[in-house]
Amino acid sequence: PLAADALAGTPCRYVDMPLSMARFGEVEQTWWSFSFSPVIDQNGVIAGVFCITNETTQHVLDHHALRDSERKRLELIDKLVRQERQQTARLKQRTLELNTFWEMSPDPLAILDFNGMFLRVNPAWTVILGRTEQELVGSSIMTLLHPDDVGNTRSALKHTVNQVLPLFENRYQHVDGTYHWFGWTAAPGNGIIFALGKHLTHEKQRIEALHIAEEALRQSQKMEAVGQLTGGLAHDFNNLLMGVTGNMELLLSRIRQERFTELDRYINAALEGSRRAASLTHRLLAFSRRQTLAPKATDVDVLIAGMDELIRRTVGPAIDMQVVASRGLWSTLVDPHQLENSLLNLCLNARDAMPDGGRLLIQTANRQLNASAATQYELPPGRYVELSVTDTGTGMAKEVIDRAFDPFFTTKPTGMGTGLGLSMIYGFARQSGGGVRIGSTLGEGSRI
Incomplete structure (x- = not known):
């Protein structure tokens, strides 16, 4: 068709025409550009066609590769955009979850710097200690600590600079002046400390009450045994007292009779009886004594x-x-x-x-x-x-x-x-x- 158009007097051109061509014993897909122009003789009659052609296979392949690359690039960009949107949505959801947890947690949460300054606290601090976020942020935890806990808390802060802090306990002052026990675990991150606390005051009070009850129970059991002891020892103790009084009466009788021989025998017998009675009393008292x-x-x-x-x-x-x-x-x-x-x-x-x-x-x-x-x-x-x-x-x-x-x-x-x-x-x-x-x-x- 191109040659026919040129013979009819119309120049024509075709760019990147695909042609299957046998070269080197194999059929290849190639591309060519053609230009056909009519050749006019001296009489003004079209005598032939002048054809210029050049192979554009590499140019076409490069263009296809560039187009594929651009398509892949756009697909990658689209994928990255979708991923970013998904990550943003997940981050937004996670932030919402963390903020909800932060706000609703019954346990105290805090973000501190390495000097112990409050950077952020959750509402549990207000519920437990009666102190608002505005009061706490910017202040030091040292101002709220029980005096006996300041030293070990400083040591705990130093420990947390490089590693996770295992369970650690200290006391913080309520607005009413009382002190409350807390257990903490903390971890460093990006120059700050994340601290998670647990209010232990009620638990410690229950443990103390349990210890008191156990001690009272032990003492009650001991006193029950003491009651049985005293019943069994009353007769022996009475016999010992009779021995003491009997020897003293005999001693008094001999003195009245001016019989002064063997007085030491009655005195020693009375002393021995009193010593045995004292020993029994001492053992009973030692046994019944309240001890942890x-x-x-x-x-x-x-x-x-x-x-x-x-x-x-x-x-x-x-x-x-x-x-x-x-x-x-x-x-x-x-x-x-x-x-x-x-x-x-x-x-x-x-x-x-x-x-x-x-x-x-x-x-x-x-x-x-x-x-x-x-x-x-x-x-x-x-x-x-x-x-x-x-x-x-x-x-x-x-x-x-x-x-x-x-x-x-x-x-x-x-x-x-x-x-x-x-x-x-x-x-x-x-x-x-x-x-x-x-x-x-x-x-x-x-x-x-």
Whole structure:
């Protein structure tokens, strides 16, 4: 068609015409540009066509590559724009969530500089301490701290410059002047500190109330034992007083009769009786004294020896009491006063289980518990000191053993016990890193 147009006298041009061309034994896709012009002879007649052609394959390929590149660039830009919009939306949503959390959190949140200046606080500060954000921002946490907490809080701030601060506690002053406990964890970031707090005042008050109640319960249990002690010792104490007064009366009688020989015998006898009475009184007072749990290295055999007379007098002459000490017994970390209380309660229980008399055996032993044996006591393997009290009394049925450590459970008649003895002993043993086991056969006796 181009040549025909040129022969008809119309110059024409075609740019980047695609042509399949066989070159080097293969068919290639090529592109060419053509220009056809008529050739006029001297008579003004078209005698032919003048054709100019050049290959534009590389130009077309470059143009296609540029077009594809531009398309890909636009697609990439569009993708990036969509991603940015999505990220902006996510950031907006996350900011909304964080702001909502910040505003609604019942726990105090704060952003500080490394000097402890408030940069931002959440509304929980107002709820807990009565202090507004306007009051706090720009002020130092040091102005609100309990004086005893200033030093360790400064150390905590220095610690947080380079690493996360684990749980840390201090006290802040309420607008009414009272101090409230807080627990904190904090982390550094971009030259500031992010701090998350927990209001601990009520929790600490509950813990303190629990400690007071536990101490009162221990003291109540001890005084119950003291009551039984005094009942058992009253007769012995009266006998000792009669011995003192009797010897003093004999002494007075001999003086009146002017018989001055052997006076020292009556004096020494009276003194011995008074010393024994004083010793009993001292032991009773020491046992009943209110003391908090204070573990220390204790020789259990020495402790038992110190209580020997007290226990014998308490259980009475109808009970054959024996103490078998272990040679080379290890020291153990335990509160000796609570151990005395526990031992006495076990002996009183044994006495009550033998109303017609019987045998009471107190033994100590070193025990190396392997994994299997330790599991029975719910303890880790290791070295332990065992203290056992065995009686030949009525024993316990399985259902009684199963409930023996339950608070307020008792098989004694109403008014004869609180049911707290074994539960207190169990709690004391667990708190001291030990355990309690009961072995008993109904009608044959028990070993604890």
